[in-house]
Amino acid sequence: MGSGTKVVLVALVAGALGVVAALLTTGPGPLLRTELGQRVLGEAMDASAPPVPAGVAVARRGEKLPAITLPDLAGQRIELPEKYAGRPVLINLWASWCGPCVTEMPALQAFATEQGANGVQVVGIALDDVEAVRAFVAKTGVDYPILIETPGPADAGVRLGNPKGVLPYSILVSADGRLLKQRIGPFEHGEIAGWARD
Numbered sequence: 600m601g602s603g604t605k606v607v608l609v610a611l612v613a614g615a616l617g618v619v620a621a622l623l624t625t626g627p628g629p630l631l632r633t634e635l636g637q638r639v640l641g642e643a644m645d646a647s648a649p650p651v652p653a654g655v656a657v658a659r660r661g662e663k664l665p666a667i668t669l670p671d672l673a674g675q676r677i678e679l680p681e682k683y684a685g686r687p688v689l690i691n692l693w694a695s696w697c698g699p700c701v702t703e704m705p706a707l708q709a710f711a712t713e714q715g716a717n718g719v720q721v722v723g724i725a726l727d728d729v730e731a732v733r734a735f736v737a738k739t740g741v742d743y744p745i746l747i748e749t750p751g752p753a754d755a756g757v758r759l760g761n762p763k764g765v766l767p768y769s770i771l772v773s774a775d776g777r778l779l780k781q782r783i784g785p786f787e788h789g790e791i792a793g794w795a796r797d
Contacts, residue, residue, distance in 0.1 A: 612703075634797070637781060637783060641783060644761075645689045645762060646784065649752065651752070651757060652753045657757065657760060658758065658770070658779060659757075660778050660781070661777060661778065662777060662778060664679065664772055664778055665758055666679070666680075666760070667679045667749060667755050670746065671744060671746055671747070672732065672733055672736065672745055675694040679700075679722065679772075680772050685735075685774050686718075686719070686720050687718075687772060687795070688770075688771070689710070689719050689720070689722070690769065691703075691723050691768075691769045692721075692723075692724055692766060692767060693697060693725055693766055694726050694766055694767070695725070696726040696731075697766045699721060699784065700766055701735075702785060703767060703786050706790075707723070708742070710791040713792070722744045723743060723745040724746045725745055725747055726756060726760075727747070734784055754767055765783050765784065767782075767784065767785050768781070768783060768784075769781070769782040770782070771794070782794065
């Protein structure tokens with residue numbers, strides 16, 4: 600199987616899992632929207648995820664994030680969490696072809712705008728083609744930092760604690776670089792500020 604085929608398969612699986620997570624975390628499953636529900640869902644997904652390649656560091660709650668360096672849309676290499684040391688960071692993994700990801704983007708943009716220069720820094724990591732991401736950002740006006748990653752078994756999502764590859768997937772990182780919270784699936788309207796504060 601060629602690498603292009605593998606990328607497409609990984610992208611399709613991630614998108615399907617994102618839809619499943621969206622279904623599980625809305626409607627009849629409000630428990631899964633709680634912190635306890637998210638932890639249980641995360642453990643279940645970790646248990647059924649493929650093995651992480653040898654030598655790949657995976658973020659764990661309460662621990663320092665492994666350093667991740669990715670290009671932004673201008674090609675500049677950005678190191679996380681170092682780039683925003685001293686500030687909490689909400690990192691959101693998404694793709695332009697992921698419906699639940701696209702649906703939550705306006706709320707992420709509004710939250711980022713409310714935070715200003717001293718609040719929680721929002722950073723998007725697109726598991727997507729750079730041209731598709733540029734077109735999406737130009738169309739929607741998203742102006743928080745967007746980094747680009749190629750989907751795969753050791754991509755940024757895996758290293759940030761999401762070995763199953765569900766999209767959207769968000770984490771909250773403390774000002775000193777520790778993983779505080781994980782969110783599997785999309786945020787609902789008005790939910791981000793409370794999640795980032797609690």
